[in-house]
Amino acid sequence: MFTETIDILFIFAVLAPIVYWIGTKVNFNKLVDLWATLGFILSLYLLYFIYEIIKIKEIMVITIAKGLLPISWTFEIDALGVFMASIFVFIGLLTSIYSIRYMERDTGLAEYYILLLLMVAGMVGVVFAGDFFTFFIFWEIMCITSYVLVAFRKEEWEPVEAGFKYLIMSSTGSVMVLFAMSILYGMTGTLNFAYLASSLSNGATNLWSVLALALVVIGFGIKASIVPMHSWLPDAHPAAPSSISAMLSGVVIKAGAYALMRSLLIIFIPEAYNWQVIVAVLAVLTMSVGNLMALLQKDLKRLLAFSSIAQMGYIIFGLSIATFFGLTGGIFHVMNHAIMKSLLFLCSGAFLYAVESRNLDELAGIGRKMKLTGVMFTIGALALAGVPPLNGFQSEYMILFAGIDIGSMNTIWYIFSAIMLLNILFSVGYYLRLIQILMLKEPTKISLKAKEAPLAMLLPMGILAILCIVIGVYPGPFVSYSSSAAKAVLDVGQYVAAIIR
Amino acid sequence: MIDNYGLMLYSIIIPIIASPIAYLFGKRIGRVGNGILSTVAFAISTLMLFSYLNRVLDGEIISESYGVWIGLFKLDMSFLMDHLSLTISLLIAGISTLAAIYSISYMEHEHDQEIYFTCLLLFVGGMIGVVLASNLILFYLFWEMMLIPSYFLIAHWGKGRPKITGFKYFMFTHAGAACLLFGILWSYSLAGTFDFLKLSTALQSAPFDALRWIMILMFIGFAVKLAIFPVHTWLPDAHAEAPTPISVLLSGVMIKCGAYAMARITLTFFPSSVATVSYALLVLAIITMLWGGLMAFAQTDIKRLLAYSSVSQAGYILFGLMSLYSLGIAGGLFHIINHGIAKSLLFMSAGAIIYSTGIRDMRKLGGLASKMPITAVAVLCGALSIAGTPPFGGFASEWMIFAGAFEAGFMILGALAIIATIITIGYYLKMIKNVFFGEVPKNLKEVKEAPSYMLVPMSILTFFTVIFGIFAYVPLNIIYPAADIIGKFFLGG
Numbered sequence: 001m002f003t004e005t006i007d008i009l010f011i012f013a014v015l016a017p018i019v020y021w022i023g024t025k026v027n028f029n030k031l032v033d034l035w036a037t038l039g040f041i042l043s044l045y046l047l048y049f050i051y052e053i054i055k056i057k058e059i060m061v062i063t064i065a066k067g068l069l070p071i072s073w074t075f076e077i078d079a080l081g082v083f084m085a086s087i088f089v090f091i092g093l094l095t096s097i098y099s100i101r102y103m104e105r106d107t108g109l110a111e112y113y114i115l116l117l118l119m120v121a122g123m124v125g126v127v128f129a130g131d132f133f134t135f136f137i138f139w140e141i142m143c144i145t146s147y148v149l150v151a152f153r154k155e156e157w158e159p160v161e162a163g164f165k166y167l168i169m170s171s172t173g174s175v176m177v178l179f180a181m182s183i184l185y186g187m188t189g190t191l192n193f194a195y196l197a198s199s200l201s202n203g204a205t206n207l208w209s210v211l212a213l214a215l216v217v218i219g220f221g222i223k224a225s226i227v228p229m230h231s232w233l234p235d236a237h238p239a240a241p242s243s244i245s246a247m248l249s250g251v252v253i254k255a256g257a258y259a260l261m262r263s264l265l266i267i268f269i270p271e272a273y274n275w276q277v278i279v280a281v282l283a284v285l286t287m288s289v290g291n292l293m294a295l296l297q298k299d300l301k302r303l304l305a306f307s308s309i310a311q312m313g314y315i316i317f318g319l320s321i322a323t324f325f326g327l328t329g330g331i332f333h334v335m336n337h338a339i340m341k342s343l344l345f346l347c348s349g350a351f352l353y354a355v356e357s358r359n360l361d362e363l364a365g366i367g368r369k370m371k372l373t374g375v376m377f378t379i380g381a382l383a384l385a386g387v388p389p390l391n392g393f394q395s396e397y398m399i400l401f402a403g404i405d406i407g408s409m410n411t412i413w414y415i416f417s418a419i420m421l422l423n424i425l426f427s428v429g430y431y432l433r434l435i436q437i438l439m440l441k442e443p444t445k446i447s448l449k450a451k452e453a454p455l456a457m458l459l460p461m462g463i464l465a466i467l468c469i470v471i472g473v474y475p476g477p478f479v480s481y482s483s484s485a486a487k488a489v490l491d492v493g494q495y496v497a498a499i500i501r
Numbered sequence: 502m503i504d505n506y507g508l509m510l511y512s513i514i515i516p517i518i519a520s521p522i523a524y525l526f527g528k529r530i531g532r533v534g535n536g537i538l539s540t541v542a543f544a545i546s547t548l549m550l551f552s553y554l555n556r557v558l559d560g561e562i563i564s565e566s567y568g569v570w571i572g573l574f575k576l577d578m579s580f581l582m583d584h585l586s587l588t589i590s591l592l593i594a595g596i597s598t599l600a601a602i603y604s605i606s607y608m609e610h611e612h613d614q615e616i617y618f619t620c621l622l623l624f625v626g627g628m629i630g631v632v633l634a635s636n637l638i639l640f641y642l643f644w645e646m647m648l649i650p651s652y653f654l655i656a657h658w659g660k661g662r663p664k665i666t667g668f669k670y671f672m673f674t675h676a677g678a679a680c681l682l683f684g685i686l687w688s689y690s691l692a693g694t695f696d697f698l699k700l701s702t703a704l705q706s707a708p709f710d711a712l713r714w715i716m717i718l719m720f721i722g723f724a725v726k727l728a729i730f731p732v733h734t735w736l737p738d739a740h741a742e743a744p745t746p747i748s749v750l751l752s753g754v755m756i757k758c759g760a761y762a763m764a765r766i767t768l769t770f771f772p773s774s775v776a777t778v779s780y781a782l783l784v785l786a787i788i789t790m791l792w793g794g795l796m797a798f799a800q801t802d803i804k805r806l807l808a809y810s811s812v813s814q815a816g817y818i819l820f821g822l823m824s825l826y827s828l829g830i831a832g833g834l835f836h837i838i839n840h841g842i843a844k845s846l847l848f849m850s851a852g853a854i855i856y857s858t859g860i861r862d863m864r865k866l867g868g869l870a871s872k873m874p875i876t877a878v879a880v881l882c883g884a885l886s887i888a889g890t891p892p893f894g895g896f897a898s899e900w901m902i903f904a905g906a907f908e909a910g911f912m913i914l915g916a917l918a919i920i921a922t923i924i925t926i927g928y929y930l931k932m933i934k935n936v937f938f939g940e941v942p943k944n945l946k947e948v949k950e951a952p953s954y955m956l957v958p959m960s961i962l963t964f965f966t967v968i969f970g971i972f973a974y975v976p977l978n979i980i981y982p983a984a985d986i987i988g989k990f991f992l993g994g
Contacts, residue, residue, distance in 0.1 A: 428671070432668070
């Protein structure tokens with residue numbers, strides 16, 4: 001109904017409790033884990049067919065319930081949507097494999113997998129949506145499932161508090177988006193992206209449309225954790241189970257970045273609204289605050305959460321440049337950051353699994369006991385630090401180049417780019433500190449007890465670590481995949497023409 | 502001419518491929534096995550590079566292409582071999598081979614041997630890559646790739662306070678690299694290409710102001726690596742505290758990557774902007790020489806003295822390159838070779854002395870000439886070569902550097918540079934006297950000569966310091982054409 005990729009996730013989510021029940025009956029508790037993994041594999045497989053169609057047809061439009069409701073459901077899938085969806089489902093798949101062993105000490109696994117599958121379904125729906133109504137429904141599916149997943153270990157205080165804070169802040173954002181939607185509906189009488197684009201780009205900017213723009217930036221900015229709307233993230237991401245942290249930091253905040261990209265580039269086009277410099281200031285602020293705060297952390301997962309904020313700054317900076325190169329870099333960095341940050345959270349989960357601690361002082365030297373996990377962690381941290389030849393470098397220099405490239409038009413972009421470069425330089429400091437603490441220090445009493453993680457956890461980590469190296473050494477095909485997505489999002493005319501013939 | 506396959510890629514990749522082998526099987530094959538693996542890997546690279554000698558001598562510029570790397574930026578995965586790359590890459594691969602042999606003995610008393618050799622292999626792979634890269638992104642990629650393993654080598658196996666030293670080293674060079682990256686990306690936005698072969702013409706129409714900024718940004722990046730005066734402070738710490746084979750590589754060849762990059766990028770692509778600042782850079786070179794020399798005089802730690810001497814010699818190299826005359830540039834490039842050989846020799850000897858006696862402080866050493874005769878000869882040859890005494894290699898190159906400066910009309914600066922050599926010979930004679938002559942302290946009565954894994958590489962290097970002095974025309978056959986190509990960009994060509 002909502003494209004096969006989403007349908008299969010929904011079906012698997014709905015059937016998960018039954019599978020869980022069967023699993024308990026036949027004394028095979030891991031059945032539901034495998035079921036969820038199978039769901040993700042099928043979903044990824046079906047996504048490939050959509051990718052094949054998009055490669056030829058460029059844009060695919062699906063309309064549901066036309067005429068039944070005053071507002072119809074539209075899906076408009078372009079290269080950017082497929083790009084994002086492929087990352088979401090892929091990371092979801094790896095998380096699900098990882099959870100087979102990681103979550104075995106928890107109860108309530110049926111709920112866990114329902115929520116995980118639904119969250120990914122929601123995210124895929126968000127990037128496939130062709131109108132604000134559809135978009136918002138899937139957006140809320142994603143948000144609500146993620147609130148529950150953050151507070152999944154409800155017997156402890158920290159996750160509940162973090163989940164509650166996340167719930168309040170994020171729903172405020174959702175409400176703002178809803179308000180912006182109603183303003184836009186009032187102005188144009190439609191919620192369809194294509195119709196909105198064509199009617200808003202012709203008319204001059206007025207107070208209402210600027211208000212809607214501000215609400216959209218703040219609303220989505222909360223999800224994308226733009227400073228100063230970021231304060232929920234450093235609480236929520238560490239509190240969640242590590243597999244979920246990997247999802248939240250790796251992909252869920254990217255849904256916010258996607259929403260910003262789509263709405264800013266198609267509805268509020270830069271030629272009319274000139275938001276580039278303001279968004280760039282926010283981006284620069286985001287990366288600087290994120291890096292600065294990360295330097296001060298003693299908790300491994302909290303440090304990684306702050307580094308996510310900084311990395312979102314780079315992505316938003318790429319978006320704010322709003323040129324082909326800037327967007328290619330930004331979108332490419334979405335992919336790279338999803339890979340490296342998921343890798344790091346999964347590794348920190350493996351440490352947590354081994355010794356039940358995320359305090360850096362206690363974890364010192366653990367990389368010597370868990371050699372493979374340690375090496376993969378090192379690869380991920382170096383990639384995040386933007387060290388060649390790993391993947392983070394490839395996208396970071398692309399964003400930087402885009403910034404410098406438009407510097408000849410407005411000198412302020414040189415300054416922004418220089419600040420970003422300083423940030424990258426600065427961030428290496430804490431990543432190296434992290435590697436040194438975990439890999440080179442003498443093991444503490446606690447980390448001496450650590451044993452290497454089980455295979456089901458090493459496998460997804462290994463895949464991500466290898467991807468870090470492969471993308472870094474041979475970025476060609478990945479860059480062209482991202483640049484096709486950038487081209488699609490910049491080509492407003494084609495996006496509009498697919499709906500309005 | 503363009504080769505579609507060849508040995509350049511393999512000469513970079515063989516050390517890199519050997520590194521996971523060293524890590525995974527390191528414990529099983531042991532220290533000697535690891536050392537032999539590294540030595541063989543580097544020796545194969547050296548031979549592969551050596552096989553290009555005849556083609557390069559014929560004046561061929563060989564480009565080895567593996568097709569498109571990043572289509573978006575029209576980047577190819579390709580490598581370049583000409584006179585300049587051949588000279589420096591042979592130096593790197595050759596000295597690395599000897600350093601690997603040397604490491605076998607050095608690592609005897611150290612921990613985590615397998616990780617050491619893993620890092621060593623990656624480090625050398627990165628350095629060879631820097632010299633063979635044929636576009637700026639590939640160049641930067643290898644440039645940073647050699648940084649990470651060298652950081653761990655210093656921070657984990659260093660002496661004194663290795664973590665702080667390593668961190669300082671990392672932050673300095675990484676900050677330099679950040680300037681370099683800014684310059685590289687800026688130049689692409691003007692030229693539309695990263696390719697070394699196209700960049701020169703593509704940048705000609707660019708606005709002069711922007712070009713000068715790019716040149717300065719890139720120069721800062723290279724100057725940090727080469728340890729030119731105000732940004733040299735990382736070097737004495739890092740080179741003195743690093744494990745000796747790594748000091749050899751850092752002082753002998755890694756800082757030469759900075760000099761190579763100046764010749765390859767700064768002088769070749771930005772001739773008009775360099776010409777406007779060359780006098781300032783010459784002055785900077787003189788300050789570096791004098792400062793490094795005077796600081797070396799004040800040292801009592803034998804490795805620290807050598808490290809400051811490297812700063813001083815980096816000044817000579819810069820001085821030669823910035824004379825902008827073929828003769829001076831050739832002198833600078835030749836000095837890269839001579840200093841690389843002689844300083845590697847000196848660091849290896851210092852390591853041998855420390856290995857045998859356990860003492861780094863020169864005031865506590867003495868009379869070792871009779872106990873360690875081979876080391877004594879090696880130090881004498883190395884020191885005299887760096888001080889520019891005939892018939893050693895250093896004499897030929899320093900003579901060319903000064904001649905180049907006088908030819909370009911910098912009389913006072915040239916005279917100052919010659920005065921700097923007096924300082925050089927002063928501190929080296931002081932070192933030799935303190936270490937090898939005088940009374941043997943009581944606790945050193947039982948000292949023996951260093952093991953043969955150390956003596957073999959030292960003897961080979963000693964041989965080259967003499968040969969390159971007497972038969973200087975052999976290496977100059979390759980170096981002079983390289984300098985001549987660069988010199989032609991300037992009026993003095």
